[in-house]
Amino acid sequence: MSACGEVSAPCSAQQPSSCCADTTGRDAERPAAVAWFDSMIEHCLEYARAAHEQGRPIVGIMCEFTPRELIFAAGAVPVCLCGGSAATIPVAEEDLPVLLCPLIKSTYGYHIQKSNPFLEMAALIVAENTCDGKKKMYELMSAERPMYVLELPKRQGDRHALRYWEDEIRRFIKELETRFSTTITNDRLRQAVQLMNRERGLRRQLAALMQADCPPLTGRQLLNLKSSISGIPEDLEHYEAALQALEGTTGPAERANRVRVLMTGVPVVHGTERVVDIIEDSDGLVVCQETCTGVKPLLEDIDPDAPDLVAALAAKYFHLPCSVMMGNDARMDSLRHLARTYRAECVIDLVWQGCLTYDVEATRVKRFAEDELGLPYMRIQTDYSPADSARIVVRVQALFETIRQGAVPHSACLSSKI
Numbered sequence: 560m561s562a563c564g565e566v567s568a569p570c571s572a573q574q575p576s577s578c579c580a581d582t583t584g585r586d587a588e589r590p591a592a593v594a595w596f597d598s599m600i601e602h603c604l605e606y607a608r609a610a611h612e613q614g615r616p617i618v619g620i621m622c623e624f625t626p627r628e629l630i631f632a633a634g635a636v637p638v639c640l641c642g643g644s645a646a647t648i649p650v651a652e653e654d655l656p657v658l659l660c661p662l663i664k665s666t667y668g669y670h671i672q673k674s675n676p677f678l679e680m681a682a683l684i685v686a687e688n689t690c691d692g693k694k695k696m697y698e699l700m701s702a703e704r705p706m707y708v709l710e711l712p713k714r715q716g717d718r719h720a721l722r723y724w725e726d727e728i729r730r731f732i733k734e735l736e737t738r739f740s741t742t743i744t745n746d747r748l749r750q751a752v753q754l755m756n757r758e759r760g761l762r763r764q765l766a767a768l769m770q771a772d773c774p775p776l777t778g779r780q781l782l783n784l785k786s787s788i789s790g791i792p793e794d795l796e797h798y799e800a801a802l803q804a805l806e807g808t809t810g811p812a813e814r815a816n817r818v819r820v821l822m823t824g825v826p827v828v829h830g831t832e833r834v835v836d837i838i839e840d841s842d843g844l845v846v847c848q849e850t851c852t853g854v855k856p857l858l859e860d861i862d863p864d865a866p867d868l869v870a871a872l873a874a875k876y877f878h879l880p881c882s883v884m885m886g887n888d889a890r891m892d893s894l895r896h897l898a899r900t901y902r903a904e905c906v907i908d909l910v911w912q913g914c915l916t917y918d919v920e921a922t923r924v925k926r927f928a929e930d931e932l933g934l935p936y937m938r939i940q941t942d943y944s945p946a947d948s949a950r951i952v953v954r955v956q957a958l959f960e961t962i963r964q965g966a967v968p969h970s971a972c973l974s975s976k977i
Contacts, residue, residue, distance in 0.1 A: 589780070592800035595793075596783045600829065603638070603788045607677055610636045616682040616739055621666070621697075623856045624687045624711055626728065626876050627789050631751035632743040633735040638677045639787045640684070642666035643830030645943035647674065654699060660913040661943040662828065663692045670700050677787070678704075683738060685731075687711055689883045690916055707734050715877065715884040725873040732869070749863045752872065754790050756860045761798035763857050765805075769846040770901055773809040778820070778845025779835050782827060785852060817844035818959045821903035821934075823894060823924060825911045826851035834909055834939055837948060841955045847901040849893055850909075855879065858893065882916035890920075891927050898932050904962055905935045907955075912942045935962060 595602075611617055616635040620627070630637040647668025648661060654671070655664050669675035678684075684706045686697040697708060710727050712720035732743050765784055768774050784801065786794050820843045827835060827850060835845055849855055859878055865871035880889035894906070906928040910917045921938050928936040937958050941947055 590801055590804035592797040592804060593776070593780065593784065595797045596786070599783070599786055602791070602793065603786060604676060606788060606791050607636060607638060607680060611680050617677065617680040619678055619681040619684040621685065621693065622687040622689055623851045623879055624689065624876055624881070625685045625709060626731075626872055628748060628751040628755050628861070628872055629728070629732060629735060629743065630685075631754060631790060632747040633739050633741050635682075635735070635739060637789060638681070639828075640666060640669075640675065640678055640681075641826065641828045642669050642675075643828040643943075644668075647672060648943065655696065656913075658913050659692050659696075660690075660911045662825070662831075662911060662914075663696050665943065667696050667700065670704070681705075683707060685709060689881065690914070692913065692915075707731065711883070713883060713885050715880075715886065715889060721874065721877050724877045725870055728869060728873045728876075745868060748868050748872075752861045752863045752868065756863065758789055758795060758798070759857045759860055761795065761802065763854070764802055765798065766847070766854050766857065768805055771809060773812060773814045774844070774846070775805040775808045775810045777810075777814075777839055778822070778848065779832060779839055782832060782835060782845075782848065782852065787829065814844055817842055818962050819844055819846045819902055819904045821847050821849065821894070821898050821901060821906050822853070822909065823849040823890075823906060824909035824921075825914055825917050827909070828852060831943060833945060833948065834907075834941065834951065837951050838907065838955055841952060841959060843955065843959055846903060847897050849890075849897050851881075854897070855893070882920040887920060887923075890924075891931075894924070894927065895932065898928075898934060903932075903934060905937065905958060906932070907958075908936065908938045910938060910940045912940055 607617055616633075618630045618635045618637050619640040620630075620637050621640055625637070627637040641662055642665025643662070644665050645661070648664045649668070650671050651664040651668035655667055669678055673679055682705065684700070684704050686693070686706055686708045688694055688708055688710045697706060700706065709731060712723050714720040736742055762784070765781060768776055769778065769781060784798070820838055822835070822838070822845050827848070838845055847854060856879065859875050861868075861871050861875050878889060880887055880893050882890070897903070898906070906924070908921050908924055910921055918940065925936045925938065928934045935958060937954065939951060939954070941951065
């Protein structure tokens with residue numbers, strides 16, 4: 560189950576120990592604030608159950624396009640319901656196509672088995688009209704669950720589409736007010752905006768630690784620093800404590816020699832971290848994740864003093880550079896910025912089998928990475944099963960070896976399906 564600046568010149572590969580002193584120690588224990596998130600699901604469940612008992616509605620969300628701010632302003636608790644377990648997929652395949660995206664099947668499997676306590680507590684599920692697979696799965700789930708579907712227009716950059724999305728957000732506000740017998744006032748919405756701005760800001764600062772030559776975290780450790788429920792006070796306190804403990808420190812000197820990877824593609828929800836582990840076990844370092852579970856939803860805040868707060872909120876969420884958008888130039892702009900900021904040496908694009916929008920857009924990302932960014936590109940297409948792990952290891956290690964030798968071929972062998 561899951562939850563979604565300028566730097567100095569890099570260290571010389573020949574002298575990692577002199578420019579990247581190991582101030583944390585290779586075997587040093589992680590700060591307690593970082594280790595806190597190892598039990599993220601347990602913390603979230605405890606928080607959700609307490610809120611549920613107090614009468615606060617639990618609202619399940621399926622995508623980063625749903626504004627958590629509105630749910631907070633309605634007095635409810637937003638919980639991400641994206642499934643990250645392979646164990647729930649077989650029962651889902653009794654209703655859904657075998658070749659469908661594993662995230663969709665896993666989520667639906669939890670619904671069938673009634674084995675996700677967050678889902679069972681949910682007074683409402685907010686579904687977003689994004690990909691076709693999700694839309695049709697929502698139709699099946701809505702027969703048994705209270706659901707509201709946000710209609711997302713797909714023409715990003717089109718002012719008419721943005722206006723429609725703003726109207727859709729206002730309709731969603733009315734739905735929340737009616738369903739939960741509340742009023743989303745401007746003051747309540749402003750407080751919710753400030754809360755989410757604070758959380759996004761803290762997570763951005765944690766992500767920025769990876770810009771260092773020898774970051775104090777690995778990409779896998781950074782990926783753990785997220786929560787299925789936003790705005791939990793203890794989480795925010797631990798984000799701040801982690802920053803205080805890690806800022807100004809460096810990790811083991813050997814990290815200076817790892818291949819710096821910019822990862823893009825599908826969300827890596829809780830339980831699906833296998834490819835990240837393979838990359839870093841193969842002597843790579845995932846310095847940035849341009850995904851829904853990485854920095855993608857963190858890059859833009861909302862002005863709490865905007866004259867029209869709802870319009871400002873709608874614009875922020877409409878700007879998300881998801882592959883469901885037509886003419887997704889914003890994703891290329893984001894990749895360009897992140898590749899430079901984090902000094903990536905390659906781009907690895909993770910695509911879940913059956914995720915057609917990311918699969919098709921991978922062609923454009925490959926051309927962009929190789930032709931404009933001048934970086935080698937690898938596309939890894941897989942699902943939740945570990946059956947192909949050995950093949951992924953071989954491909955990743957081959958990519959890293961060519962990078963170290965300075966002889967990366969401009970060929971399809973680095974972007975082949977796995």
